[in-house]
Amino acid sequence: MTETSALSYTEEHEWLNIDGSSVTVGITDYAAEKLGDVVFVELPDVGDEVEAGTVVGEIESTKSVGELFAPVTGTITAINDAVVDDPSLVNSSPYGDGWMLTIEVPELPAGLLDADAYAKLVSE
Amino acid sequence: MPDQDQTTTHADAARHSPLHAVHESLGASFTDFAGWQMPVRYTSDLAEHKAVREAAGIFDISHMAEFTVTGASAGEFLDFALAGRLSAVAVGRAKYSLLLTESGGVIDDVIVYRLKNSEYLIISNAGNRDAVSAALSARTSRFDVSVSDVSDDYALIAVQGPQAEAILAGTREIRELSVPWDEQKYFAWAAARFGSSALLLARTGYTGEDGFELLVKTNEAAALWSAVSATGESLGLVPAGLAARDSLRLEAGMPLYGHELSRELKPAQAGLGRVVVAAKEAFVGKDAVEPDEGAHVLVGLVSDGRRAGRTGYPVLSGDSEVGAVTSGILSPTLGHPIALALVAPDVAETGTELDIEVRGKRIAATVTTLPFYSRKK
Numbered sequence: 001m002t003e004t005s006a007l008s009y010t011e012e013h014e015w016l017n018i019d020g021s022s023v024t025v026g027i028t029d030y031a032a033e034k035l036g037d038v039v040f041v042e043l044p045d046v047g048d049e050v051e052a053g054t055v056v057g058e059i060e061s062t063k064s065v066g067e068l069f070a071p072v073t074g075t076i077t078a079i080n081d082a083v084v085d086d087p088s089l090v091n092s093s094p095y096g097d098g099w100m101l102t103i104e105v106p107e108l109p110a111g112l113l114d115a116d117a118y119a120k121l122v123s124e
Numbered sequence: 125m126p127d128q129d130q131t132t133t134h135a136d137a138a139r140h141s142p143l144h145a146v147h148e149s150l151g152a153s154f155t156d157f158a159g160w161q162m163p164v165r166y167t168s169d170l171a172e173h174k175a176v177r178e179a180a181g182i183f184d185i186s187h188m189a190e191f192t193v194t195g196a197s198a199g200e201f202l203d204f205a206l207a208g209r210l211s212a213v214a215v216g217r218a219k220y221s222l223l224l225t226e227s228g229g230v231i232d233d234v235i236v237y238r239l240k241n242s243e244y245l246i247i248s249n250a251g252n253r254d255a256v257s258a259a260l261s262a263r264t265s266r267f268d269v270s271v272s273d274v275s276d277d278y279a280l281i282a283v284q285g286p287q288a289e290a291i292l293a294g295t296r297e298i299r300e301l302s303v304p305w306d307e308q309k310y311f312a313w314a315a316a317r318f319g320s321s322a323l324l325l326a327r328t329g330y331t332g333e334d335g336f337e338l339l340v341k342t343n344e345a346a347a348l349w350s351a352v353s354a355t356g357e358s359l360g361l362v363p364a365g366l367a368a369r370d371s372l373r374l375e376a377g378m379p380l381y382g383h384e385l386s387r388e389l390k391p392a393q394a395g396l397g398r399v400v401v402a403a404k405e406a407f408v409g410k411d412a413v414e415p416d417e418g419a420h421v422l423v424g425l426v427s428d429g430r431r432a433g434r435t436g437y438p439v440l441s442g443d444s445e446v447g448a449v450t451s452g453i454l455s456p457t458l459g460h461p462i463a464l465a466l467v468a469p470d471v472a473e474t475g476t477e478l479d480i481e482v483r484g485k486r487i488a489a490t491v492t493t494l495p496f497y498s499r500k501k
Contacts, residue, residue, distance in 0.1 A: 033153070036164075036165060036168075036169045036367055037168050037169045037170040039170075039430060039454045040430040040431055040432075040454065042431075058483070060430075060431065060432065060454070061169070062169040062170060062173075062367060062371055062453060062454070062456065063164075063169065063367050063370075065434060065483075087430075091168070
């Protein structure tokens with residue numbers, strides 16, 4: 001479990017835990033709650049090159065289908081098989097066991113939100 | 125009970141149920157449903173769904189519309205205005221029926237309760253309230269009958285699940301029953317009292333489980349919810365939202381207006397041909413009620429895996445598109461995807477192998493008999 005105040009965020013309700021050039025990505029509790037009970041997660045393959053802003057996965061709940069966007073451009077270095085096997089982790093632990101994937105990035109994009117800016121976004 | 129998720133034609137601000145404050149205190153998430161702010165879930169869609177299958181759930185369905193039809197020729201009027209033979213329904217019983225257009229399409233699906241010899245109650249979908257009101261009123265001219273929209277006077281609470289009877293029978297504030305609990309039949313109603321008001325207990329529902337729908341004056345709704353909830357807590361009753369209601373009705377193979385029913389669709393296409401009593405002398409839609417040759421028909425589709433077809437997704441047979449999904453979900457009870465779909469009649473036979481195109485991928489689906497789920501009796 002990571003301190004959510006130390007994470008970066010996107011307007012697509014993803015969180016990023018940046019550790020040097022390695023970025024771990026998940027969806028926020030706000031997004032998880034909006035989706036409802038998550039019942040299916042599809043993630044890309046390790047080694048895939050992904051481009052920021054493109055769809056790289058699907059998060060399906062009982063009521064709706066959400067898309068997972070790559071928040072950064074880079075190479076997938078890890079995916080969370082546990083969340084594929086048990087999608088309810090997205091609801092029970094969105095910042096912990098419900099993480100989605102890790103991307104190795106040459107450089108970080110501009111325009112990421114800090115925790116305060118993200119909190120302001122979802123309160124609007 | 126039929127339901128609908130179309131947007132309303134009312135342009136004013138969202139309407140609130142008389143139970144809105146109760147839902148807020150329970151921490152509900154809300155959704156816009158036919159112009160109403162209604163609870164979509166309280167805790168978890170899946171937990172609420174499971175509770176209804178295994179114990180019981182309490183739903184606020186006060187957004188639905190109610191009409192009374194009163195007068196010496198109320199039965200004959202309804203035989204003309206609706207697709208069924210409502211004059212043959214005994215006092216104390218209820219019947220599922222359809223309100224058709226002149227051209228045989230469905231304006232709404234409704235449940236009709238015979239309250240007295242010359243009085244009926246109709247419950248319709250929230251989003252079709254104005255359309256139902258207009259159609260019924262327009263059909264009264266030849267009859268000694270009066271139709272009243274009483275939607276604003278009543279709240280409707282559904283208690284559904286195997287423990288529903290035990291919970292309601294144990295709610296002491298519900299008293300003076302006209303029919304004892306163990307004699308209340310499915311698709312029948314009983315009169316009772318709650319607080320200072322009359323209460324109508326109808327053994328109907330929209331979940332595929334045993335259960336009741338409770339019609340009460342709006343000013344008693346919160347007290348009724350609270351009394352039933354207090355009694356039901358130890359028997360596993362949980363508040364359940366519209367998300368669970370939709371997944372439950374889909375497993376039970378029940379149509380939802382705007383998905384499986386519309387003005388463009390004839391009843392037989394939706395598998396509701398039996399609801400139409402074509403032998404009646406005259407009723408609105410009679411001359412046009414038969415579907416055109418080759419018209420699409422509603423089927424159930426089951427798949428493996430976890431990825432579900434959703435509303436609007438194409439259904440394929442080989443390389444040809446043969447229809448579209450009307451409602452689809454990963455079935456919480458069955459553990460595999462289920463869908464209702466309108467498809468060409470030549471691929472509608474049980475066992476036919478089709479594909480659903482799910483966001484660019486194909487998943488295999490087999491035509492199955494409905495319902496997907498039926499409770500053990």
